[in-house]
Amino acid sequence: MTRFETRTSVEAGQVVVVLNGECDLAVRDALTAALTAAVASRPVVVVDAGGLTFLDSTGLHGLVTAYHAARREGGRLHLVNATGAVANVLELTGVGDLLRPPIDDDRPQS
Numbered sequence: 001m002t003r004f005e006t007r008t009s010v011e012a013g014q015v016v017v018v019l020n021g022e023c024d025l026a027v028r029d030a031l032t033a034a035l036t037a038a039v040a041s042r043p044v045v046v047v048d049a050g051g052l053t054f055l056d057s058t059g060l061h062g063l064v065t066a067y068h069a070a071r072r073e074g075g076r077l078h079l080v081n082a083t084g085a086v087a088n089v090l091e092l093t094g095v096g097d098l099l100r101p102p103i104d105d106d107r108p109q110s
Contacts, residue, residue, distance in 0.1 A: 003022055008038055014044035014046055017048065022052075032065075035047070035069075043074065046079075049079055055086045060095050
């Protein structure tokens, strides 16, 4: 099994970056390259963290840096599908709120 992997695709006019495995200092360059390329290619980037099993401060820094780069270019970067320990780290640090996708205003309210 691969320790860390990124997969990028274009879906419905946005870039989706899927992260799998463990995201730490050892994979900083791979994370940065994937997110930088995504931000440069489309105004909306969705990072799918469903396959992440570990996320440290290096990964958090990469995500926040990419978020700010997207904002500087007039774009957006959102993170979805975080679970378990990854979701806990995102919540504890407040990064989960920063990267949360906007609420769909067309969705019926419960």
